[in-house]
Amino acid sequence: MRTKIRRYxxxxxxxxxxxxxxxxxxxxxxxxxxxxxxxxxxYLWVFLAMICAIVSHxxxxxxxxxxxxxxxxxxKPFQTFYAVMTGYLANLAIPRMGEIxxxxxxxxASKTPFNALAGTVVAERVFDFFTMMxxxxxxxxxxxxxxxxxxxxxxxxxxxxxxxxxWSLLAxxxxxxxxLFAGLIVFVRHKRRNSKNALFFLKIQRHLKGFIxxxxxxxxxKGKGWFVFHxxxxxxxxxxTVYLCFYAIPATSHLSPVxxxxxxxxxxxxxxxxxxxxxxxxxxxxxxxxxxxxxxAGEPATSYAYITHATxxxxxxxxxxxxxxxxxxxxxxxxxxxxxxxxxxxxxxxGSTG
Numbered sequence: 001m002r003t004k005i006r007r008y009x010x011x012x013x014x015x016x017x018x019x020x021x022x023x024x025x026x027x028x029x030x031x032x033x034x035x036x037x038x039x040x041x042x043y044l045w046v047f048l049a050m051i052c053a054i055v056s057h058x059x060x061x062x063x064x065x066x067x068x069x070x071x072x073x074x075x076k077p078f079q080t081f082y083a084v085m086t087g088y089l090a091n092l093a094i095p096r097m098g099e100i101x102x103x104x105x106x107x108x109a110s111k112t113p114f115n116a117l118a119g120t121v122v123a124e125r126v127f128d129f130f131t132m133m134x135x136x137x138x139x140x141x142x143x144x145x146x147x148x149x150x151x152x153x154x155x156x157x158x159x160x161x162x163x164x165x166x167w168s169l170l171a172x173x174x175x176x177x178x179x180l181f182a183g184l185i186v187f188v189r190h191k192r193r194n195s196k197n198a199l200f201f202l203k204i205q206r207h208l209k210g211f212i213x214x215x216x217x218x219x220x221x222k223g224k225g226w227f228v229f230h231x232x233x234x235x236x237x238x239x240x241t242v243y244l245c246f247y248a249i250p251a252t253s254h255l256s257p258v259x260x261x262x263x264x265x266x267x268x269x270x271x272x273x274x275x276x277x278x279x280x281x282x283x284x285x286x287x288x289x290x291x292x293x294x295x296x297a298g299e300p301a302t303s304y305a306y307i308t309h310a311t312x313x314x315x316x317x318x319x320x321x322x323x324x325x326x327x328x329x330x331x332x333x334x335x336x337x338x339x340x341x342x343x344x345x346x347x348x349x350x351g352s353t354g
Contacts, residue, residue, distance in 0.1 A: 022284070026302055029299055034306075041248045041249055043248065045247040046248050049241040049311050053238075053315045056241075057085060059230050059237070060084055061077055063124070063227060063231065064124060065080050068116070076110070082327050086098075087102030087320075088320050091276075092277045095276055102121070109330065139265045241312070245307055245311065246259075252290070263286060263289060266286060267285065269285060283309060286305040287301045290305075
């Protein structure tokens with residue numbers, strides 16, 4: 001009970017943090033202009049982006065099936081798709097709850113052991129993590145000169161200029177940082193010696209073990225080429241959901257395909273934050289990138305962030321709710337069939353003498 005309460009409190013705190021970021025990033029902007037941008041947006045492009053999102057989720061289900069087959073079990077593509085979407089729906093309430101939800105849902109629908117499904121989800125997340133990191137690295141390398149000048153002008157030069165006038169302050173800050181780092185090391189060592197906190201480190205070890213087992217699952221999987229191909233398609237469709245929305249707003253319609261890759265990398269990092277639905281963190285990173293990197297005005301940048309985020313949220317809510325309803329109806333039908341006696345069952349009422 002206490003664990004659940006702590007989890008809900010943590011989710012609420014992160015949600016409040018996300019809303020605070022959302023407030024800070026939109027503070028001082030012309031709200032009427034943002035609303036006008038949203039009203040005048042070309043939602044045909046948004047609709048196409050939604051289709052790309054749904055197809056990417058279905059391909060994710062197909063790819064998940066390949067991992068499940070590696071464990072020796074078979075599941076139907078649409079059953080897996082429904083489970084994936086109910087997982088996304090659960091993530092909107094409690095971050096990272098979706099992984100557990102979709103495993104429980106598919107386990108009930110296909111009679112596949114939960115532990116086996118959980119292992120495949122870990123493997124899938126490991127592969128997606130490396131894919132996302134590859135996209136981030138590729139984005140940085142591909143735009144290295146552009147990003148280097150941006151970082152230097154925006155962050156490095158101002159810090160150096162201020163530090164030149166405040167060397168004593170810089171020395172104090174550096175000393176405090178070193179002391180905090182040293183204190184953290186001492187704190188961790190002390191906690192490890194305390195048996196009451198052993199569970200915390202056991203959880204870390206369990207996560208590392210799951211991470212390693214996930215990599216091993218991918219290694220022994222058959223059809224690795226198809227798995228990689230599906231992954232490329234999935235992230236390609238993620239990219240299209242970002243890029244197509246450029247054309248929904250006139251202020252962003254001129255942005256290049258490379259800018260779409262940058263927004264995909266930045267947005268993925270925002271969604272990773274432990275905030276329900278990436279609220280606030282996604283908007284913050286997207287708006288900052290559009291404003292500072294591509295010189296888009298604050299209002300259209302905010303409108304774009306709202307549109308792209310709403311595209312994902314609406315798809316997850318609608319498709320997730322429909323999937324949950326379908327799976328619930330299928331489960332009730334199965335229970336009804338199992339409880340209904342067969343027609344050839346003998347009973348005294350039908351005149352059988354035995």
